[in-house]
Amino acid sequence: MGNSVSASKIARGGLFTGGRLKFFVGGAIIVVVLAWLIFTNIQAASAPYLTVEQLLAQGPSDRIARVSGLVLGETIDWDPQQLVLRFQIADEGGSIPVIYEGVRPDMFRDGAQVVVEGKQSSSGVFEAKTLLLKCPSKYVEE
C-alpha cells in the first residue's frame, strides 16, 4: 500500500480548512439528525413530576405523569390472590385513588412516600404502571 501514498498528498490547509464540501454537508446532516434524535426523544420520554394538587387541577389526561405522595394507610386494599393493590395517596392539596396491578412492595405501608407513574383515567382513578417507594439515601452515610 506504501507506494500509492505520494499520489494522494494533496495540498494541506489550516486546521479547519480544506475539507471538501460534501464532507461538510455530510457533517451538517449528521448534526441535524443527532439534534433531532435527542430533541424528539427527550420530549417523548420525559415525564413530569406532579403533586397530587397539580394532578387534580389538570384532570384526566393521556400523558404519562409521575405523582408523588403519602400512602393513606386505611385505604390500602391488597388482594394477594389477584395481585391487585388499591390505595390512595395524598399531599396538602388533596388525595387521589390509585390502582396498581402487581406485587405489593415490601415497604408499602401507611405514610410511605411513593411515586406512581401512569395516567389518570376518566373515572378519576390513577392507573399506575409503576409503583416506586422513595428510599432514603444509603449511598451517602456519615
Add this chain to the structure above:
Amino acid sequence: MSQIGDAVLFLCLCVSAYGAIASFLGARRASRRLLRSGANALLMMTVLSSLAAAILLYLLLTHDFGVSYVYQYTSTHLPFIYTVSAFWAGEAGSWLLWFWFLAILAAIAVRYTDRLGRLGPYILASLAANQAFFALVLILIENPFETMPIRPAEGVGMLPLLENPGMVVHPPVLFLGYAGYALPAAFALAALVSGEVSRDWVKAVRPWHLFAWLSLGLGIIIGAWWSYVELGWGGFWAWDPVENGSLIPWVVGTAFVHSAMMEERRGMQRLWNPVLAVLAYALCLFATLVTRGGIIVSDLHGFARSLQPIAYLLIPFMALILGLTSFLIWRRRHQLTSERQMERALSREGSFLLTNVLLCGIALIVFVGTIYPSFAQIVRGVQLSLDASFYNRATGPLALALISLMGVCPVIAWRRVTRDGVRTLLPGLIGGAVIAGLLFAFGVRDGLPLIAGAVCTFVVLSLLSTLARDVMSRRRSTGEGFPRAVARLLSRARRRYGAYVVHLGIIFMAIGVTGSMSYKSEQLVALSPDETTTIEGYELRYRDYSIQTLNPVPETYQSKVRFSTALDVYVGDSRVATLTPQKNYHYALENPWVTEVAIRSTLKEDLYVILASLEEDGLAAFQVVINPLVSWIWIGGGVLLVGTAIAAWPRGRSTARET
C-alpha cells in the same frame, strides 16, 4: 496502624508532587539527573501506595472496628472473600484502589518511557500529577484510615447487595480501566507539550489504551451481569446515571481506538486523537462525579442532593485537564493538520470517520440524557425524569448503523472502494436479506428484531467472506494448504483478525440485547404450595417454602430472616431444574428487603424467577420472566476479551509487519 496509613498517604502526596515537578523540569532543562530522580519517585510511589493498600487490607482482615471504614463496611459475620472485597465496597477504599492501580501502571510506564524520546518525561510528569491529585483526595476527603473516638465491638456490615461475586470482581476491573485511561491522556498531553504530535505517540499508546479499554468494557459488562443476577428486576441495563457514567468514556475510548488507526495508517485525525484521549479520561472522572459528587438529581437513588466536598476537588481538576488540553491544542494548531485529505467518502477512511461520528453521537446522547434532569431542574425549575425509552430510541438507530459499518469496513480498502471489495460485500447483503425474510416468514413482525437480524447476519457473513478472500489469495500466492494458510494469516495479521473477533463479540451482545428487548415476557402469579403455573413451555411447580433466621447476634447488616421457596421446573415431563428464589429481610437495614432471584440459563433463553412476596401460610407471589438470548451478552463479553488479547498481544519479530 491507621496512623501509619495516614503518614503513608502524606508521603505519597509529597513523593508524587516531587515526581511531577522533577520530571517536568528535567524534560525542560534536559537534565538527566532530574529525570532519573523523577522516574525513581514514580517507582517509589508503587511501594508507598502498595503499602497503603496493604494497611487497609490488614485493618479489614483484623476487624479493626476503630477505623470508621472498617466499621462501616464489614462485620464479623462477613465471609472472608467479602471482607477482602470490602476494600472497594465504599468510596474511600475505591479511591485508594484506583490510586494504587494508577501507581502500578505508572511504574510499568517508567520502564517503557526510555524508548519514547522527548515524550517520556512529560508522560511521567502527567501521571505523577494525577497521583498527587488522588493522594490529595485521599487525605482531605476520602480517607480510609480515619478513626473513630471509640472502638465498637462489631461493625455495621456490608450492604447485602454487595455480597455477590460480581461485586468482588466488578469494581477492581472497572477501576483498572479508569486508572488505565490516565495513560492515553498522559500520552496525548505529552505529545502536545513536547510538540511531537506525529503518529509516534499514537502508536506507542496503543497497547496501554487497549488495556484500559478492555478493562473498562469488561468492568461494564460484569456490572451489568451483577445488576441482572442481584438487583432482581429482570433486566441488565437500566440507563441509570451510574451505568451511563462508565459507558460514556468507554464509547469515547472506542472512537479513539478507531481514529488512532486513521493516524497510524493514513496520518489523519491528528487533531481528534489528543482530544478523544483526554476526553475519555476526563469522562472517567465525570463518572465519579456522577456517582459521588452530588451533581445528578435523582429522586429514586440514594444520591446526595447537594454538591459533595469531592466535587469541589474533582470539578477544578477536570477543568484544569480540559483547559490545559484546549490551550495546548490552540498553541499547536498549525502542527495538528492531517497529512492527507479524505479522497472518497466510500473508503475505509470514510467508514472509520463515520464510525467515530456515530460513537461520539452515542456518547453525546447518553451524556445529555444523564444530565438533562439536573439541567431541567436548575435552569427551568421543573422536576422531571427521563425513562429508558429515551436512550433506547435515540441511540438505537445509531447503534444499528454502527454495527452495519462493521460489515462494510473490512471489505473496502483504504482510499477508495474497489470492485473486488463490492463483490465481497454481496454474500453478506444477500444473507442479511434472506435472514430478514426468514424471520418475517416465521412471524416476526417487529422492526427491531428484523433489522437487527439482517444487520448481524450481514456483518458475520461479511467478516467470513473477507477471511475467505484473504485465505484464498494467500493460497494462490504461497500454495499452502487450507489450514496452514488460515493459521499463517491469523498469526501474521493479529491486529486485524483480533479486531474482527472483537466485532464478533459485539455482534453476540447485540443479539442478546435485541432478544431480551424484543421478546421478554413476564408473568405475575400467586401460588399456594403444590400449585403449578406454565409459561412459554415451562411448567413450574411450587413445592416448598421455609422461613429461617440467620446471624441473629450480634445484629449487623448480615442478620436476616430468609424467606425461601423451592420450585420444580418441568419441560414436557422431565424435571430440568429446581429453582430457589428467596427474599431476605435484613432487619438492621433501612431498606431491609433484598431479593435473591433464581435463574435457569440456557443459550436460548433465561428463566428468571423473582419471589415477590410470601405470606405466613405459604401463599407466594412469583414474578416469572422469560429473557431470550441474554446469555449471548455474557458470551459476547468473553469473545471481546479474547479478540482484544489477540489484537493487543505484544508482537514477536515475525509478525512485526502487517498490511
